[in-house]
Amino acid sequence: MRRLALTWAAAALALAPLAVAHHSASMFEAVKTVTLTGVVKEFQYTNPHSWLIVDVKGADGTITSWGFEAEGPSTLMRAGIRKSDLAPGTKLTITGHPMRDGRPAATWIKATRADGRVMDPHPPKE
Amino acid sequence: MSVTKSAVRTGVMLIAGWALAGALALAQAPTKEPAKKDPNAAALAAEKTRLTALGLKYKTAWGLFSALKEQAHGGKPITNQTIPDWEGIYTRTKGGTAFDPDGPEQGETPLGHFTPEYKAKLDKSVADRKKGIEYDPLSQCNSPTYPRWLDLPFMREFIVTPHQTTMIAEAFNSIRRIYTDGRGHLPAEDQFPTETGDAIGFWDGDKLVVHVNSNMAHMYERAQGFYSDQVEGVEIWHKVDANTLVANVWIYDPPALVEPWYVRQSYTRIDDKGKTLRINNWSCKGNSNNDVYETSDGGSQHGKFTFEKQGSAEKSK
Numbered sequence: 001m002r003r004l005a006l007t008w009a010a011a012a013l014a015l016a017p018l019a020v021a022h023h024s025a026s027m028f029e030a031v032k033t034v035t036l037t038g039v040v041k042e043f044q045y046t047n048p049h050s051w052l053i054v055d056v057k058g059a060d061g062t063i064t065s066w067g068f069e070a071e072g073p074s075t076l077m078r079a080g081i082r083k084s085d086l087a088p089g090t091k092l093t094i095t096g097h098p099m100r101d102g103r104p105a106a107t108w109i110k111a112t113r114a115d116g117r118v119m120d121p122h123p124p125k126e
Numbered sequence: 127m128s129v130t131k132s133a134v135r136t137g138v139m140l141i142a143g144w145a146l147a148g149a150l151a152l153a154q155a156p157t158k159e160p161a162k163k164d165p166n167a168a169a170l171a172a173e174k175t176r177l178t179a180l181g182l183k184y185k186t187a188w189g190l191f192s193a194l195k196e197q198a199h200g201g202k203p204i205t206n207q208t209i210p211d212w213e214g215i216y217t218r219t220k221g222g223t224a225f226d227p228d229g230p231e232q233g234e235t236p237l238g239h240f241t242p243e244y245k246a247k248l249d250k251s252v253a254d255r256k257k258g259i260e261y262d263p264l265s266q267c268n269s270p271t272y273p274r275w276l277d278l279p280f281m282r283e284f285i286v287t288p289h290q291t292t293m294i295a296e297a298f299n300s301i302r303r304i305y306t307d308g309r310g311h312l313p314a315e316d317q318f319p320t321e322t323g324d325a326i327g328f329w330d331g332d333k334l335v336v337h338v339n340s341n342m343a344h345m346y347e348r349a350q351g352f353y354s355d356q357v358e359g360v361e362i363w364h365k366v367d368a369n370t371l372v373a374n375v376w377i378y379d380p381p382a383l384v385e386p387w388y389v390r391q392s393y394t395r396i397d398d399k400g401k402t403l404r405i406n407n408w409s410c411k412g413n414s415n416n417d418v419y420e421t422s423d424g425g426s427q428h429g430k431f432t433f434e435k436q437g438s439a440e441k442s443k
Contacts, residue, residue: 044415047406048408072406
């Protein structure tokens with residue numbers, strides 16, 4: 001699996017809030033992040049949470065689909081992230097807080113497309 | 127995408143550098159330029175002291191509401207010509223999901239003064255949260271109820287008409303109706319718990335004064351304290367500038383609070399010049415990846431994801 005880094009990132013945590021408002025974030029690791037590179041499989045632009053599904057190829061060639069959770073469409077729109085920005089096939093590197101139980105899911109902190117555009121799903125302050 | 131050892135090394139170095147830079151930034155914090163002070167901070171603090179004291183003068187929410195109404199000589203109905211301009215989409219100005227925007231961040235003990243029974247419940251929830259044990263009934267898209275409605279994140283709309291003001295929160299499709307047509311509450315013997323309370327009010331100039339009762343027991347937010355079904359609120363809503371709607375709020379709840387909890391809620395109009403924003407309905411049924419259930423120890427867990435491989439169900443519910 002192409003897991004570039006799984007690390008404790010307490011120093012960066014203040015800049016990376018867990019993006020889960022309609023449920024507790026307790027199922028995610030608050031002080032760890034995972035960074036992966038892969039290809040968008042699907043962008044589920046839904047309420048109350050959106051999910052970005054990313055296919056990640058491992059060292060043995062196995063593909064694992066990871067899900068990155070963000071807030072719903074209105075929050076993503078305010079953050080400047082439209083559904084078409086992450087169409088299937090888009091290459092990116094994405095960072096999130098992973099699940100405690102080891103399943104391939106995380107809260108979405110930041111994504112960077114292959115063209116260099118950075119996508120932070122948290123809208124700026126008004 | 128292929129994997130290379132150099133890419134792994136680069137990634138690890140980048141993350142390590144990122145963490146190191148963050149740590150250095152924290153270490154150097156005292157030398158950084160101090161945060162800009164709110165020029166209105168002193169005035170807001172004085173106003174908070176005054177309004178907190180005002181709440182303490184009355185034993186009940188109805189007592190405070192009645193005094194405000196008497197002070198306003200009963201209020202004056204607005205007309206189609208005098209409706210204040212509250213149009214637009216708003217979101218909470220500050221506070222995250224903490225009930226009191228002036229209090230500590232969610233996860234630390236809030237400022238409300240709770241009775242011993244409710245303080246014990248609050249303390250347990252705060253301690254459990256620090257241990258990673260936390261569950262929110264809203265995970266099932268249940269009603270946020272009142273007064274939690276006031277601290278919901280995401281977008282809101284306020285629709286003012288002469289006889290009714292309708293307040294819509296995007297989250298949980300939660301709608302409040304404040305009747306300003308002169309009606310009172312239902313007689314005590316006919317009242318029943320409702321999801322966003324029974325709200326009546328009057329206009330004092332361009333300020334909307336509200337009394338809310340007939341509520342349900344719930345929580346202010348996760349690890350922010352709990353309220354009983356006897357909770358009542360008094361609110362004064364006022365557009366203080368072109369983009370800011372403020373609600374001065376007093377919460378009375380004798381089983382849970384030893385004194386009224388005054389909070390200043392503020393909502394900022396979102397710049398939607400591109401007209402791209404939409405308030406869409408919420409549904410917990412629309413995407414099964416959003417299924418969350420309560421674990422046996424009182425924590426939260428996601429259900430089976432649609433993107434998980436077959437055979438990994440033993441890890442899920």
